[in-house]
Amino acid sequence: DGGITQSPKYLFRKEGQNVTLSCEQNLNHDAMYWYRQDPGQGLRLIYYSQIVNDFQKGDIAEGYSVSREKKESFPLTVTSAQKNPTAFYLCASSVPGASGANVLTFGAGSRLTVL
Amino acid sequence: AQRVTQPEKLLSVFKGAPVELKCNYSYSGSPELFWYVQYSRQRLQLLLRHISRESIKGFTADLNKGETSFHLKKPFAQEEDSAMYYCALSGWTGNQFYFGTGTSLTVIP
Numbered sequence: 001d002g003g004i005t006q007s008p009k010y011l012f013r014k015e016g017q018n019v020t021l022s023c024e025q026n027l028n029h030d031a032m033y034w035y036r037q038d039p040g041q042g043l044r045l046i047y048y049s050q051i052v053n054d055f056q057k058g059d060i061a062e063g064y065s066v067s068r069e070k071k072e073s074f075p076l077t078v079t080s081a082q083k084n085p086t087a088f089y090l091c092a093s094s095v096p097g098a099s100g101a102n103v104l105t106f107g108a109g110s111r112l113t114v115l
Numbered sequence: 116a117q118r119v120t121q122p123e124k125l126l127s128v129f130k131g132a133p134v135e136l137k138c139n140y141s142y143s144g145s146p147e148l149f150w151y152v153q154y155s156r157q158r159l160q161l162l163l164r165h166i167s168r169e170s171i172k173g174f175t176a177d178l179n180k181g182e183t184s185f186h187l188k189k190p191f192a193q194e195e196d197s198a199m200y201y202c203a204l205s206g207w208t209g210n211q212f213y214f215g216t217g218t219s220l221t222v223i224p
Binding site: 033035040041042043044045048090102103104106107108109 | 121124149151158159160161164201203205211212213214215216217
């Protein structure tokens with residue numbers, strides 16, 4: 001189905017290793033986001049990008065890095081500096097709605113487990 | 116600072132009973148408020164937003180600026196309403212979103 005594709009769905013990593021989560025969208029949306037979802041903590045913003053070659057830190061950017069070389073792609077790297085990387089990661093994109101307020105479209109998520 | 120508060124982590128109601136999921140916010144400006152829903156084994160998706168003043172799947176939400184609340188209501192809960200509900204706020208730039216911690220709603224048959 002079209003929309004946002006995240007891969008892999010499940011990922012296991014050893015401590016000290018970097019891992020990259022893929023996020024691709026075919027919606028022609030300008031803005032893309034990465035959220036981390038933990039039980040009882042809701043969604044917390046890691047990074048977002050409003051246009052190609054530009055991105056901004058969110059509330060919990062430490063230990064993560066992103067790139068936005070193409071409009072349709074916004075990969076997230078979880079580095080070994082992230083102290084508690086085991087989580088469910090959600091990618092989203094948005095386009096301004098008729099009222100001006102953006103509406104988020106989400107991917108299915110990637111579950112990262114650090115062993 | 117922007118903050119969205121959902122005081123109830125878990126909420127259970129009987130089928131046919133009214134349901135209200137609470138959301139309070141703090142924001143120094145005029146925010147846009149949303150409710151997103153995640154059904155079992157499905158993606159997180161938009162349920163409704165205050166600017167549209169619409170009713171989706173029987174749910175409504177009214178923005179009360181005086182009480183800084185955006186509670187989600189439905190007069191008669193259905194089993195298919197069982198899901199995780201997130202209240203969200205978008206700032207004036209339209210590009211940053213802040214989510215509450217979510218409320219897991221269970222509708223008991």
